[in-house]
Amino acid sequence: MEGTLVRLRAIERSDIDAIMQWVGDEEVTRFLGGEMMLGPMSRIAEEKWIEQAAAPATNTRRFVIEKLGDHRYLGSTDLHNISWVNRSAEVGIVIGDKPSWGKGYGTDAMRVLLRFAFDRLNLNRVSLRVFDYNPRAIASYEKCGFKREGVLRQDKYLAGEYHDTIVMGVLASEYRARLNSRLSP
Template sequence: MIQGIQTELRPISMDDFKRTYEWRNDEEIARLEAADWLYRHSHVPLARIEKAYEEILKLDAREMGEFAIYTKEETPVHIGMIGYRDVHLVSRKCAVGIGIGDKRYWGNGYGTDAMKALLHYLFQTMNMHRVQLDTFSGNERAVQSYKKCGFVEEGRRREDVYCDGMYYDTVMMGVLRKDFVALDYTPQKAITTV
């Protein structure tokens, strides 16, 4: 498991994956995740979600990792998903994505902490040099959260995402190891296992 300050990232179980069924079929979440994996795979039957889980289990952790985000409350709550993909071993880079599906935990720093915990793991354990992501300009809360994690805007694809009758830019962001180290993020507990 990967430990954050407010969150713990656990390897996903089938129960975790099934729990995302509700989130993937929620219109508000789908809109906010318009440029993310959660949205691209929304509005799907439970059987398809189960099949996707089985496919993830076959992947090599050096290529992709998917985690369930749990709170560190006395009784931990599964609140979202986070992961990395598109690992390039020569350039030491990858892409990340996150979705907080439990709306009760929006706006309280859980997503930011989960992303910092994952970045800590990617830079310290997997020896990544660069981590990148795409989001859409209509999700300003996500953009601000990513900036708190050290990401900087590196470019935009103008009017690239169509959502709710409007076009939005895709915001391309990246963080280098040195940028993240400068944040001086240290999880309360050391990373134990993955």
């Protein structure tokens, strides 16, 4: 699935070296939730994760973000907690390659993911959680149409301080309205 800068594709075993470059890097993982905060990930654990992430699952879709042109691995993105009843999902994204931050890749990848979520999976709502100390991510999500919906106060502990988690979401109707306004003359 292609955007203007990146392509989203399935995860392969051969992605392991590129993934290992960033999974132990706290400058990257400090922005991520879940198991990423539990400390360095071993290659064995990461190989197991790839096996599981590559297998089809009913409530998750995971993709590698690669650069268009040279196919270089940049990071990964996913839809998780997909509810086929509520037609909703949560999104996660990481550009693991730090020199590639701030060059538009994350925003482009998110736009491709939203296209997939709304136009292919027919979801109605996509949401995410982002820490208040991540203004780059928040700016990128706002460019994709996400709105701030609420704050989970002191939800996140990092390095001796508690931080707020911001919940953001975008609805299918908002996504389509933005798309139409961009397409209209």
